[in-house]
Each structure stands twice: as C-alpha cells, then as structure tokens.
Amino acid sequence: MRTIFFILRKEFKQIFRNPMMVRLIIALPIVQLIVLANAATMDLKNINLAIVDNDLSSISRQLISKFEGSPFFTITYRDFSEKGAQKSVALNQSDAILIIPVNFQKDLLKNDKAKLQFSINAINGMSAGITNYYMQSIILDFNKKIIGEWKMPTKELQKAKNITVTYAHWFNKELIFNIFMVPGILAVLVTIMGMFLPGLNLVREKEIGTIEQINVTPIKKYQFILGKLLPFIIIAFFELTLGLFIGIPLFNVPVIGSFFVLYSVAGIYLLAILGIGLLLSTFANTQQQLMFLSYFVLIIFILMSGIFTPTESMPKWGQILVLLIFCHKFMRYQFTLFYQLVLQ
Amino acid sequence: MVKIENITKTYEKGKVKALTNINLSIEKGELFGLIGPDGAGKTSLFRILTSLLIPDSGIVKIMNFDVVKDYKEIRKITGYMPGKFSLYQDLSVEENLNFFASVFGTTVKENYSLIEDIYVQIEPFKKRLAGKLSGGMKQKLALSCALIHKPEILVLDEPTTGVDAVSRKEFWEMLKKLKSEGITILVSTPYMDEASLCDRIALIQNGEILSVDKPLNIINQFNKKLFAIRTSNMYQLMQDLKQFGSLNTAFLFGQVVHFTSKNKNTNSEEIRFFLKENNHSDIFIKEIVPSIEDCFMEFAKNEK
Structure with a gap:
C-alpha cells in the first residue's frame, strides 16, 4: 500500500512538473466544450439559394417570397439564366438552385399540375439532404396553401381533407444541439484522457529506460500498474467535473438525473478505457508509435460513438461494433442525467 | 556468492x-570485472543476473537464490546500474534518491553512511533535476540510487562509458571504497585499462568467456615476447611485418605496432635487421610487458 502511495506521489510530481500537461488538462475541456458545442452544429441556418424564375407570375412570386421569408434561406442569385445559376453554384456562392419554368402558373391553374426543379450541391451529402428537406417542406406548405385558397369552396371541406401531424420532441424539446453536444463532448474528453495519457506515460518509461530501474526494485506488477493508472483516473474525474461545471451553466443544460450515477458510470467506463490504453502501451515501444496507435483506435471510438452520426442508421455490423465500443453507452447514460426526464 | 552455470542466451x-x-x-x-568489446554479451549476462532476462538454459544463483525462481529475493539483494542513465530526468536528485529508497522500503537516512562519500559530491545540486546533471554527476546519482537499499551485490553495466578520464578515476576509487564495505561488485567495461583495477576479470567475446583470472595472472599467461615497434612509415611497417617469417600478431596500438612472433628466439635485433632491409628509417623497437588488451587480442585470436 505504501509503495503505491510513493509511486502516486512520484507520478503527480512528474505530471505537474510538466507545464504543457497542466495547461492541456485545464484547457482541453474548456476549448472542446466552447468550440465544439457551439460550432459543430448540425443545424443548417444559411442555405444560399439561386432562383431562376422564368414564369414571373404572381404565384411564382408568392413562392419566392416564401423562401425569402424563411430564416434558413438567403437568396444569393436571381436571374433568368440557368447557366448563371449553375455558375454561382460552381463558384460556391449558392448551395442550391430553384428553377421555376415558363407557364408555371398557367399549368397550375389549368391542369392542376405544375413542375419545379431543384438542383442541390451534394458535395457534402449530409447538408444536401437537409437542404432538400427544408426546400420540400416549404413547397409542400405552399402547395397546401394554394389548394386551400383556390380549390376548396368551404372551410369544412378543407379541414376534412387535411391530415395534420402534430409532433413533440421529447427530452430535448426544441432540438437544441448544444444540449446534445455537451454530454457527447464530455464522453470524448474522458475517452482521450483515459486512453492517451496513461499509455503515453507507461511507454515513456519504456522509451527513456526508467522501467529498467523500476524492474530491479521489489515493486510488484499490480503496484506499478495501479500507481500508473490511479493518477489518470483522478485527472479524468477532475476533467469531467470541470467540463460539467463549465458546460451546464454555459449551455443551460438541464440536470435531472443523479450525479452519483453519472460518476459511477464514468468510473466503470474509465476502467474499460484505461484497460485499452494499457493494452496499447504494451504494443508500442516509443511514444510516437503509441500516439499513432491510440489515434487509430480513438478515431474509431469517436466515429462509432453516435455523436456525429446516429448509431441507429448504421448497418448491422456497425451496430454490433457500437455495442463493443462502449463509448456510445456512456454517452447514453449521460443523456439520462441531463435531460431524459425533462418532460415528466 | 554468485554461481553461473552453463548459461546460454539467444535472441x-x-x-x-x-x-x-x-x-x-x-x-x-570481490571486485569482478567483465571485460569485452561492444556486443560481446556483457549486458545480456548482467540482465540475467539482475533477473531482467531469462536465460535459455543454465542456472544462476546469487547467495543460493535462483535468479529465475527467486527473482523477488534477488531484487532485494542486488543493486543494478544500467549502462544507460535510467533515473527520472524530471525528478530532482533528492527526489530520485528518496523515491528509490522508499520503494525498497527504506529511507535515505538509514543507509546514508554507505552513500555518504558519493552523495556529498552531488548534494549541492540536490534540488536540480536529474536530466540537467553532467555525465559524471548523473553517474554518481545512479550509483547512489543503486546503493540506497544496501545491496549485497552491486551490478554495474559499463558505468564508465562516456565519462571523462578524471571522473573514471574517481569512480574506481569509489568502487574500491564500497568493496571495503564488503559489497560484492560486478562491473563491465570495454576499457581494457580498467581491468587491472579489478580483483579478478573475465575476458568475454562473442558470448564466450576467453579467460577468467586475476589481471596479473592473465598477463603472465601471455607466453610470448611482445615488441612495440615504430618507424617513420607506419603503414608500410604493417604491410612489411606481415611478410615477417615467424609473425604471430601485429596490431596497431596508438602510435606503435604491437608485434609478437611464433619463434621464441626472435629478438629486437632480428626485427631491426628485417626492417632495415625493407628500407625503414627511424626504427624504434622495444620489448614490453603485455597489457590486458594484448592478452585479449591474443586470446581472441586463439579462439578463432
């Protein structure tokens, strides 16, 4: 027991003697939370739209004004030339083109049918999908409105023919992205702390050769491993606490669940992550090798954690992998703490 | 104290x-020296002795403890100083010493008398980080740390490699003092001139022991006349000596060539005559007492 204490004291001395480490420990949660939670948002707010209106009718103007009124769209190009609109997409000035053909209003009135064309820049598939969704919903809305105004003689009939869907987003009522990101980032933070730091620390002993001197002392294996891991469990808990202290008030994250449960789950999660860090450190002989190795594992962890892509949409094998990569589970537990019970 | 039997190790x-x-x-x-060039197997043997490496076959016993089975006991009674400085560079002199004392379950105070002579020399720098010490001071600190638990046997792997001449001399003085405290010391070195400072030495090359004895006895085993030869054209001298009829060995040793003959009756006059015939001038020939290095070369040659 005393030996572990001596190793711990030595480890903490070394950690705090390294100014880089101290700065990183403090700065990492702050920067990650503030930058990522604010900037890494999936909401599309500024879709630049190019409009080619060849009809110039009152209906086409009404449709365009719908887009103009939407907070999601900014009209960056408006002309009669389809080529010009394409060029503006090529120059990255617009993200999508809406083309209203000649006789749009006439067809609509006479045949009850008219055609519109969307072209969306799909270099980034994710934002193209969201753009499409927004545009469709504006058109649908507009469609419903003109059917109502022109075709339905009475209000009763209009009501009878419409199916309206009312929906509520549970647990995160307004779909505030920050509230989703904060627990996710904290999970990533704990993962980085648990996987990188103890591994690096252990490999450093190998690289510099100090392990040789330790090996000839009566220090036992479990004492050495505990002495090496405990400091980072403590640091990781400190990081989690710091992250909660900053994240909760900064982003108004609601706190519903119990901190005790969160810290217990974090503790279990850390043990698993530290185990991986320890395992990786046995494969590597230099810190450089270990950096590369843990980076490789870490990227898979983060991508499969569900923070950037929903795990539900992954293929079967991906979902099994997610179960193995318990990062996702840890995040889920955090959501439970933060806002799972908001509506009840 | 230490019994090494039929040790074989392969990588x-x-x-x-x-x-x-x-x-x-x-x-x-005993102050026992293991003398041999780089790659001879000195470090491998020491790592087996300190339980850091398991031999393929053979038995090593230190004070009747087996280095493989009783490694826990071995670690309590041995002090090991690796060839490479292996203390914590980001801890101070004092912290390193305290740390190693505490993991051995002792304190600096308890065994201070043993390290006093060495430690007083680095004590003025006790707050300095070990990484910022000079080579000689690092070595003194490493020795202090290896001694702090009062080991029965001290294993030093090339302690004087890369250390200046003055520090080397000082270091051997310290070893002599430790020896007088009753500590058994095993030291390896590639420097042949340090061999004469040991009680007994083992010459090792390519993983095989060439000879084990007191340094003087080893020199006495050298049963040939040894000549130091110098002329104005050293390169030509080496070439010509190879043509000498009863040539045994001819090695360049600094400024002179060390030469031995197969024929016991070869004398300096005979060599001088031979060299004159080959147009050498400023000829200097002297029969000398062989050094350990000469012995090593001779043994190494016979081994081949």
Whole structure:
C-alpha cells in the first residue's frame, strides 16, 4: 500500500512538473466544450439559394417570397439564366438552385399540375439532404396553401381533407444541439484522457529506460500498474467535473438525473478505457508509435460513438461494433442525467 | 556468492547467439570485472543476473537464490546500474534518491553512511533535476540510487562509458571504497585499462568467456615476447611485418605496432635487421610487458 502511495506521489510530481500537461488538462475541456458545442452544429441556418424564375407570375412570386421569408434561406442569385445559376453554384456562392419554368402558373391553374426543379450541391451529402428537406417542406406548405385558397369552396371541406401531424420532441424539446453536444463532448474528453495519457506515460518509461530501474526494485506488477493508472483516473474525474461545471451553466443544460450515477458510470467506463490504453502501451515501444496507435483506435471510438452520426442508421455490423465500443453507452447514460426526464 | 552455470542466451528465436555456455563463480567481497568489446554479451549476462532476462538454459544463483525462481529475493539483494542513465530526468536528485529508497522500503537516512562519500559530491545540486546533471554527476546519482537499499551485490553495466578520464578515476576509487564495505561488485567495461583495477576479470567475446583470472595472472599467461615497434612509415611497417617469417600478431596500438612472433628466439635485433632491409628509417623497437588488451587480442585470436 505504501509503495503505491510513493509511486502516486512520484507520478503527480512528474505530471505537474510538466507545464504543457497542466495547461492541456485545464484547457482541453474548456476549448472542446466552447468550440465544439457551439460550432459543430448540425443545424443548417444559411442555405444560399439561386432562383431562376422564368414564369414571373404572381404565384411564382408568392413562392419566392416564401423562401425569402424563411430564416434558413438567403437568396444569393436571381436571374433568368440557368447557366448563371449553375455558375454561382460552381463558384460556391449558392448551395442550391430553384428553377421555376415558363407557364408555371398557367399549368397550375389549368391542369392542376405544375413542375419545379431543384438542383442541390451534394458535395457534402449530409447538408444536401437537409437542404432538400427544408426546400420540400416549404413547397409542400405552399402547395397546401394554394389548394386551400383556390380549390376548396368551404372551410369544412378543407379541414376534412387535411391530415395534420402534430409532433413533440421529447427530452430535448426544441432540438437544441448544444444540449446534445455537451454530454457527447464530455464522453470524448474522458475517452482521450483515459486512453492517451496513461499509455503515453507507461511507454515513456519504456522509451527513456526508467522501467529498467523500476524492474530491479521489489515493486510488484499490480503496484506499478495501479500507481500508473490511479493518477489518470483522478485527472479524468477532475476533467469531467470541470467540463460539467463549465458546460451546464454555459449551455443551460438541464440536470435531472443523479450525479452519483453519472460518476459511477464514468468510473466503470474509465476502467474499460484505461484497460485499452494499457493494452496499447504494451504494443508500442516509443511514444510516437503509441500516439499513432491510440489515434487509430480513438478515431474509431469517436466515429462509432453516435455523436456525429446516429448509431441507429448504421448497418448491422456497425451496430454490433457500437455495442463493443462502449463509448456510445456512456454517452447514453449521460443523456439520462441531463435531460431524459425533462418532460415528466 | 554468485554461481553461473552453463548459461546460454539467444535472441530472435535462436538466430542471434548472445551468450554461449557461460560458467563463472564470483566470491563474496570481490571486485569482478567483465571485460569485452561492444556486443560481446556483457549486458545480456548482467540482465540475467539482475533477473531482467531469462536465460535459455543454465542456472544462476546469487547467495543460493535462483535468479529465475527467486527473482523477488534477488531484487532485494542486488543493486543494478544500467549502462544507460535510467533515473527520472524530471525528478530532482533528492527526489530520485528518496523515491528509490522508499520503494525498497527504506529511507535515505538509514543507509546514508554507505552513500555518504558519493552523495556529498552531488548534494549541492540536490534540488536540480536529474536530466540537467553532467555525465559524471548523473553517474554518481545512479550509483547512489543503486546503493540506497544496501545491496549485497552491486551490478554495474559499463558505468564508465562516456565519462571523462578524471571522473573514471574517481569512480574506481569509489568502487574500491564500497568493496571495503564488503559489497560484492560486478562491473563491465570495454576499457581494457580498467581491468587491472579489478580483483579478478573475465575476458568475454562473442558470448564466450576467453579467460577468467586475476589481471596479473592473465598477463603472465601471455607466453610470448611482445615488441612495440615504430618507424617513420607506419603503414608500410604493417604491410612489411606481415611478410615477417615467424609473425604471430601485429596490431596497431596508438602510435606503435604491437608485434609478437611464433619463434621464441626472435629478438629486437632480428626485427631491426628485417626492417632495415625493407628500407625503414627511424626504427624504434622495444620489448614490453603485455597489457590486458594484448592478452585479449591474443586470446581472441586463439579462439578463432
């Protein structure tokens, strides 16, 4: 027991003697939370739209004004030339083109049918999908409105023919992205702390050769491993606490669940992550090798954690992998703490 | 004290032979030197002795403890100083010493008398980080740390490699003092001139022991006349000596060539005559007492 204490004291001395480490420990949660939670948002707010209106009718103007009124769209190009609109997409000035053909209003009135064309820049598939969704919903809305105004003689009939869907987003009522990101980032933070730091620390002993001197002392294996891991469990808990202290008030994250449960789950999660860090450190002989190795594992962890892509949409094998990569589970537990019970 | 029997160690699945059938016996209180060039197997043997490496075959016993089975006991009674500085560079002199004392379950105070002579020299810098010490001071700190638990046997792997001449001399003085405290010391070195400072030495090359004895006895085993020869054209001298009829060995030793003949009756006049015939001038020839290095060369040659 005393030996572990001596190793711990030595480890903490070394950690705090390294100014880089101290700065990183403090700065990492702050920067990650503030930058990522604010900037890494999936909401599309500024879709630049190019409009080619060849009809110039009152209906086409009404449709365009719908887009103009939407907070999601900014009209960056408006002309009669389809080529010009394409060029503006090529120059990255617009993200999508809406083309209203000649006789749009006439067809609509006479045949009850008219055609519109969307072209969306799909270099980034994710934002193209969201753009499409927004545009469709504006058109649908507009469609419903003109059917109502022109075709339905009475209000009763209009009501009878419409199916309206009312929906509520549970647990995160307004779909505030920050509230989703904060627990996710904290999970990533704990993962980085648990996987990188103890591994690096252990490999450093190998690289510099100090392990040789330790090996000839009566220090036992479990004492050495505990002495090496405990400091980072403590640091990781400190990081989690710091992250909660900053994240909760900064982003108004609601706190519903119990901190005790969160810290217990974090503790279990850390043990698993530290185990991986320890395992990786046995494969590597230099810190450089270990950096590369843990980076490789870490990227898979983060991508499969569900923070950037929903795990539900992954293929079967991906979902099994997610179960193995318990990062996702840890995040889920955090959501439970933060806002799972908001509506009840 | 130390019994090494038939130790063999190979690396890379038997492809590289590090040690072949090593047998050594070291007495208590002895200052024993392991002398050999780089790659001879000195470090491998020491790592086996300190339980850091498991031999392929053979038995090593230190004070009747087996280095493989009783490694826990071995670690309590041995002090090891690796060839490479292996203390914590980001801890201070004092912290390193305290740390190693505490993991051995002792305190600096308890065994201070043993390290006092060495430690007082680095004490003025006790707050300095170990990484910022000079080579000689690092070595003194490493020795202090290896001694702090009052080991029965001290194993020093090339302690004087890369250390200046003055510090080397000082270091051997310290070893002599430790020896007088009754500590058995095993030291390896590639420097042949340090061999004469040991009680007994083992000459090792390519993983095999060439000879084990007191330095003087080893020199006495050298049964040939040794000549130091110098002329104005050293390169030509080497070439010509190879044509000398009864040539045994001719090695360049600094400014002179060390020469031995197969014929016991070869004398300096005969060599001088031979060299004159080959148009050498400023000829200097002297019969000299062989050094350990000469012995090593002779043994190494016979081995081949």
